[in-house]
Amino acid sequence: MxxxxxxxxxxxxxxxxxxxxxxxxxxxxxxxxxxxEFSDHYKKFLLNRDETNFRKAGxxxxxxxxxxxxxxxxxxxxxxxxxxxxEKPQEELxxxxxKVQQICSEVITELExxx
Numbered sequence: 001m002x003x004x005x006x007x008x009x010x011x012x013x014x015x016x017x018x019x020x021x022x023x024x025x026x027x028x029x030x031x032x033x034x035x036x037e038f039s040d041h042y043k044k045f046l047l048n049r050d051e052t053n054f055r056k057a058g059x060x061x062x063x064x065x066x067x068x069x070x071x072x073x074x075x076x077x078x079x080x081x082x083x084x085x086x087e088k089p090q091e092e093l094x095x096x097x098x099k100v101q102q103i104c105s106e107v108i109t110e111l112e113x114x115x
Contacts, residue, residue: 006110007070007103007106007107007110008068008069008070008107008110008111009068009069010024010114012067012068013027013067013068016067024114025114025115028111028112028114028115029115031064031068031107031111032108032112032115034060034061035061035064035104035107035108035111036104036108037057038057038061038104039100039101039104039105041053041054041057042054042058042077042080042100042101042104043097043100043101046083046084046093046096047090047093047094047097049084049093051081051084051085054080054081054084055081058074058077058081061073062074068107070103070107072103073100073103073107076096076099076100076103079096080096080097080100083096
């Protein structure tokens with residue numbers, strides 16, 4: 001991603017946290033941990049077709065993604081659930097897992113810039 005094409009929208013977060021750098025930094029640190037865990041769990045549970053734990057991982061990250069304007073993660077998560085339900089080939093699950101890992105990696109990089 002180019003510098004001008006950021007994934008994370010910090011405007012709402014900054015407003016919610018009153019522009020306090022200390023709080024934004026704390027939020028960013030917590031979000032890095034959340035996205036790292038989500039990325040790992042997304043891949044593990046999707047590739048194992050473990051719908052119960054996959055859904056738990058999605059529900060856990062949902063509020064953070066909404067706060068940061070990361071709709072593409074939620075869209076891919078919803079799509080991936082259909083891959084499990086429709087018993088799609090493993091290659092399609094792997095493509096979704098790779099896509100989410102790439103997005104999460106970029107999000108983590110952007111969050112690290114706030115620390």
